[in-house]
Amino acid sequence: MAPARTPGKTGKGKGRGARTSGRNLTTRVKSAKGRKTSSTRWLQRQLNDPYVEEARKLGFRSRSAFKIIELDDRFRFFKPGLRVIDLGAAPGGWTQVAVDRVNALGAGKGQTGKIVGIDLQGMEAIPGATLITHDFMEPDAPDLLKEALDGPADIVMSDMAAASTGHTATDHMRIMGLLEVALDFARDVLAPDGVFLCKVLKGGTENELLANMKRDFKTVKHAKPPSSRQDSSESYVIAQGYRGENTK
Secondary structure (H helix, E strand, C coil): CCCCCCCCCCCCCCCCCCCCCCCCCCCCCCCCCCCCHHHHHHHHHHHCCHHHHHHHHHCCCCCCHHHHHHHHHHHCCCCCCCEEEEECCCCCHHHHHHHHHCCCCCCCCCCCCEEEEEECCCCCCCCCEEEEECCCCCCCHHHHHHHHHCCCEEEEEECCCCCCCCCHHHHHHHHHHHHHHHHHHHHHHEEEEEEEEEEEECCCCCHHHHHHHHHHEEEEEEECCCCCCCCCCEEEEEEEEECCCCCC
């Protein structure tokens, strides 16, 4: 699968993807009996989201594929031959991008990479990736991932999010709990100079987690990719240059 460029970009790029048509048409969704107002708003937003349309055209399983594309275009963490673990991988958009950019199929130039993804939800197979249907929070999950990867990882990436309760503070605490576990796992499995990339929500309690990352990694930066909805509180942390001692 060819890498993608951000929807809406114009002009001739470097093969980073396709542009949208530029039409400014809006699809309105009528409220249906039994459908919540929030569900109607979500459906209307999906139907009018250029990233959703472009993901469908390019064969990506989710619009979130553009988030990892935009983050990698900026921070350049994917390289052919790297070994990647994708936490919270379903439906597989990030995994699809990683397969292409680390050359997991061995079809491009350079070394062949390896991808292992895990999610509680089952996923259809993705050529070039090993997918595990399992709860990452279960005690045996780290061993399952290590066995599948068969060696230290170069990148651990997490787009995990707990089921929303609608209560901002509670949702924030839940996702931070997931990230603490993900960071502990990354410390255990990353090779020296490895990368940990994760989603965070604004809420203030992430300061301690970020401080821990800064002790473990050479650089830690925040970023909100253009494809992340502006009304969303999500952003991403990219920690590069792991100081650990895991070796291949």
